[in-house]
Amino acid sequence: EAEAVNNAAALWMRPRKEITEEQYKEFYHHVAHSFDEPWLTMHNKAEGRLEYTNLMFIPSSKPFDLFDPARKHGVKLYVKRVFITDDCSDLMPAWLRFVRGIVDSEDLPLNVSREMLQRNPVVSKIRTALVKRVLGELEKKSSKFPDDFAKFWESFGAVLKEGIYEDVTYRERLVKLLHCRSTATEELTTLSGYVERMKDGQEAIYYISGENLGSLQNSPQIEALVASGIEVLLFDDAVDEFWTSVVTEFEDKKLLSVTRGDIDLSNFVSERPEGKDIPDPELDAQIASLTGAFKLALGDNVKDVRVSERLTGSPVCLVADEGGMDIHLERLLKQQNQLQEMSKRILEINPKNDLIKSLAGIAKEKPSDPTLVGAAELLLDQARIIEGEVITDPISFAKRMTDMMSKALQKL
Template identity: 55%
Template sequence: MTEEKLSFQAEVSKLLHIVTHSLYSNKEIFLRELISNASDACDKLRYESQTDSSLSEGDSNFRITLKVDKDAKTLTIADNGIGMNHDDLINNLGTIAKSGTEAFIKAAEESGKTDVNLIGQFGVGFYSSFMVAEKVVVTTRKAGEDKAWAWESNGEGEYTITDAERDSHGTTIVMHLREDQGEYLEDMRLRNIVTTYSDHIDIPIVLLGEEEETLNSASAIWTRAAKDISEEQYKEFYHHVAHAFDEPWLTLHNKVEGVIEYTNLLFIPGSRPLDLFTPERKNHLKLYVNRVFITDDCDEVIPQYLRFVRGVVDSGDLPLNVSREMLQHNPVLAKIKAGLTKKILSELKKKAEKDTEGYSTFWDTFGAVMKEGIYEDFAHRKECLSLARFKSTHGDEWVSLAEYVERMKDGQDQIYYISGEDLDSLKRSPQLEGFKAKGVEVLFMTDPIDEFWIPAVSQFEEKSFQSITKGGADLSKIKKDGDDAEDDKKEDAADKDAIDRLCAAFKVVLGDEVQEVRSTDRLTDSAVCIVASESAMDRNLQRMLKQHGQDVPNEAPILELNPTHSLIKKLVDLSVDGTSQTLDDAAHLLLDQARIIEGETVPDMTAFAKRLTSAMEKGLV
């Protein structure tokens, strides 16, 4: 027998220490995790056997067994599922990088190592076995292969893999329990844990002893009537199917009958899954055909913007031997997808109308993903727009587009918004000043997808979207509340001809660095700001594309001056005598100031520092 000693991947040892010694106060959930893994292994083999029956030949009655040896102080969990080979052991048990090890450790440490949601969120359920075991031995043989392997570790940083013997496919986990964990050697304790957490699993969980005892009902929960299922049973099935520990925010269980028949049991999680923003954007619904697992990797069963939904879909109208390639073009699945999408959006609409606070929590968690539907799903764009919520200058609460339109001012014919990465920074943007002065609400767009769906939609209820950082945002038609005359501050503005003269002088000084210099009414407190021309790409989108290495044309901004600001009026007076070094420095400093406020870099930091120093010296004389 050859023995191969390997080290866990970097940081796994640290993670195991957290799991073993600090994470859980409720240690019994280790059994739920191991049983869920065994169930998944059986489901996978049942699916693979549809196209290759030899894989399960001679051992096709799937089941999970528990066995206690009080003398040896061991608890054994075994299944006859798909099993693992040498490489699978290393990839699945020797590393958990795919589950976000670093993020897990950070979150565990920040939570004080007491958050029971963490293991499910980061997909490291197998390692929960080390909470109660001082040593774990895994013996496994992959279906279709003759060779078996044994994996062994005490969770302290290393593991070994050796040749082994196993009569058939599947996996056996032998846990050598710690001295103080003897409760998990008691039949009554195991019976209670399985009944509490794993009764919904549709594979028999058998306790071996003098007589074999099946501990669970072994019936697919989604096939049962909703009235016969308790909230606790729904919750535990969600934990199983989502490999999560949080509470489901919404449960959808219904059977569709008609031309196409299917049953779905879907859950919207209460917290954000770790892989929500991965580039693959995979959904995680499990597809069954007459209770036979087919796949959990089928993008055709639900739109990608609903990928946070967890659960199962079971239909008898798909062929049992359907391949994943066939699923891509299956008209039955297309109709199921349409039905599921309509149902989910309909239920979300009900929640939004009846539970504003609860829906705000949902949107705070999944809104950035839901917005993808506005851009991608033309058939349901109207529904997605009505479900969308935004932060705005109106207050701290989420607002809908319908609420925004209802609050629009007399003379306002556009939906104003400002986009950027950080909400707090946007709230301080000088571009907001004129809008706030007139009581005009502005939406904050802080998600990258906003830059794509807004041009695609262009309007809502015949009101077009207008970025306030573009030149087309015109406030002249909108009057201040309770004020029938021109804005009060206009009386304090510099003479129009004089301000035009200053703008022309600034344009000469700045040259190609700016597209135009002009007066604006969008500012009240700040001296200047930069905006993009109406036909140009929004400046936030330019920054975002550049950050991702995209080749973006360098379009010069428009520099806007506040004619009521004391600094601008002093510069107007200075410009009467023509150009000067002071005027030149002021033009460059104000442009750089505007860039900095917008979160952009100053092109020439050395020149900026010199001009700033010079201006300060003159001011202190």
């Protein structure tokens, strides 16, 4: 049944200059069923061909239902001070569901039904105006108060990223608002900030995605990039895997995942601490023998074994093929039963690593040495663990680890 609100209670009908900050806060607590402070208050009245008043708030902390699967927004619809519904999905997109407040329309009929609200042209126009209003306020905050905006992003950035993936209309504006972690700074950075810091000759924006920020910062896949002074963006929200599939460029710079395909850093090798590599034909021959031995030992467990350009310290890492699905995205889809089986990965080996060099010497002298088989399987499992995967045969892994340690101790 429709509930009428008298003008005294309808705070949004009063001019902004007559409303105190405390009154706004009290109304926010009432409409949002929350006890935090509003981070942003938006009180506007539209007049002309479309007449409505909105009083909306962005919370300062995450609402408890922010990641509820229903993804319902928190804006209530009124018509001429009469409450109509708090479940008008067309009034606000799901990627702005953290917004709390009310919209009071003068153009909709009082007897409007939920069915009439669906694809309603008045509701559609109000929605467009509300989204533009919210984005405009966020853009102002990002530009004028970056530290304050960074706090907002920590709470609601993952939700806004959903809009990058879902809403092509506002994708460009949302990408410009995007803030993320980086190897170059402890503060959040924008894509524009990244581009400004790009090295001469750098043609792409590099990123790595995963579930844990600490693991990403220490990932083997970014070693050579960091050593070359190239910044890598760190994406640790699940939604990052999806929006990066539709945003492939920014300011004419390609977005490239460091866990997929080849990475050419030949222009930046001289900037690494170790400098340029001195040609070593003998080592190259040994590495070639080791690569062949590892391919034979691992068989169908990997798609290929090759020398890495992205490793400087770690012995091995796993990467996806150039045209393949990103490793983290594939794992997410598998966890959600949207993928039957994982694709085979490429095992990259680091020719500068002491362990790899030792194994390469064995491979050159005795390609059939059983030590190479155990080492290949152990290193593959190690690479899988680093990627956050579960080892399929932990008993065999433990046995190989024990055997390898025993052989090492016998040589002391």
